[in-house]
Amino acid sequence: MSTIRLNVPTILTFSRIFLIPFFVIVTPGSPYLGIGIFLIASLTDFLDGYLARRLGQITNFGIILDPIADKFLVISALILLVDMARLSAWIAIIIILREFVVTALRVVSLSKDIVIPAETGGKLKTTAQMTSIILLLLPGGIGNIDFYDAGLVVMYVALVLALTSGIKYTISFWKNIQ
Helix, strand or coil: CCCCCCCHHHHHHHHHHHHHHHHHHHCCCCHHHHHHHHHHHHHHHHHHHHHHHHCCCCCHHHHHHHHHHHHHHHHHHHHHHHHCCCCCHHHHHHHHHHHHHHHHHHHHHHHCCCCCCCCHHHHHHHHHHHHHHHHHHCCCEECCEEHHHHHHHHHHHHHHHHHHHHHHHHHHHHHHHC
């Protein structure tokens, strides 16, 4: 595993970061275009990890950058949703704090050459967050299903998953660091 190497997975990760300002600027006035940008950025999250494993291009740099890019995207979306009055600030704050804590633990563990892999709970959390963000950005609904209400329900699920996976990650960190 090399430290820094520019490869396709890393370029995809950087593209996710690059798309964030466009997402934030476009979404309030054009939610569907914003959702499209968010979906493309979210797709790069899947692709960069898949390609890194498939092509044998996993790097320490990528291991650090990928979750940071994910967190930048999700945190930007949460702040945007609060600004658009689509999400309560307390939910965004709890999720953002969790992201900072886990990222700090990940950096410390990597500095000691310990890789703590993402667990299923964290992956489910990310999926729930991204799904809820899309639902909260969508105007209207279908039939009796209001996208906003569905988005809030999924966001509460994401909040529980965030707290649960954050606690598990912290426990795993302390076990591995000792």
